[in-house]
Amino acid sequence: MLLLRWIAVLALAMLAGKLISKLKLPSILGWLIIGMFFGPHAFGIMSQEVLNASWYKVTVTWMQCAFGLMLGTELVWKKLKNYGKGLIVTTLTQSLGTFFFVTLVFGIIFKFTGIPIYLAFVFGSIALATAPAPALSIVNEFHASGPVTDTLLPMAVLGVLSFP
Numbered sequence: 001m002l003l004l005r006w007i008a009v010l011a012l013a014m015l016a017g018k019l020i021s022k023l024k025l026p027s028i029l030g031w032l033i034i035g036m037f038f039g040p041h042a043f044g045i046m047s048q049e050v051l052n053a054s055w056y057k058v059t060v061t062w063m064q065c066a067f068g069l070m071l072g073t074e075l076v077w078k079k080l081k082n083y084g085k086g087l088i089v090t091t092l093t094q095s096l097g098t099f100f101f102v103t104l105v106f107g108i109i110f111k112f113t114g115i116p117i118y119l120a121f122v123f124g125s126i127a128l129a130t131a132p133a134p135a136l137s138i139v140n141e142f143h144a145s146g147p148v149t150d151t152l153l154p155m156a157v158l159g160v161l162s163f164p
Helices: 002-022 027-038 048-052 054-074 077-113 118-130 132-141 147-162
Strands: none
Touching: 002 027, 002 048, 002 054, 027 132, 048 054, 077 118
16 A cells, blocks of 8 residues: 555656646656655655655665766766866855755754754755755756756765765
8 A cells, every 4th residue: 555655646746747847847846846745744645654664765775876877877087077176166165055054044943943953954964965956857857058067967976975
């Protein structure tokens, strides 16, 4: 039954992605919306029981490995050397900027709501780990190219490698 729930939510996410793309918006927006609505903290179709299931964790691990392989095959050392200092500075700025901004915003909110402040750092770390994924998805979906998008992939990989 849990597997059927997961398949149903995946199908809904794909459908939502297609519908959102008809509005000339990135598909990942539809996927995120479905994830929020049907995740364990809203309607609960993807309950915590599903997320804790061993088959789900194995599937996610395989998907992470496949994503890592796709990113790794796109990296070419000569291109990385051509990007030079700009790539390193941009990566650190984007990574640290994301972390500090999200941590600051949640820290302020948590201060006024009585939630422990250290959790703001956890949220900042989560934002840091997920920051490049939507941008890469959008670039891929719209087949964008140019100097900024050419540095996006190596920047995402460097960000993930430097802050796992």
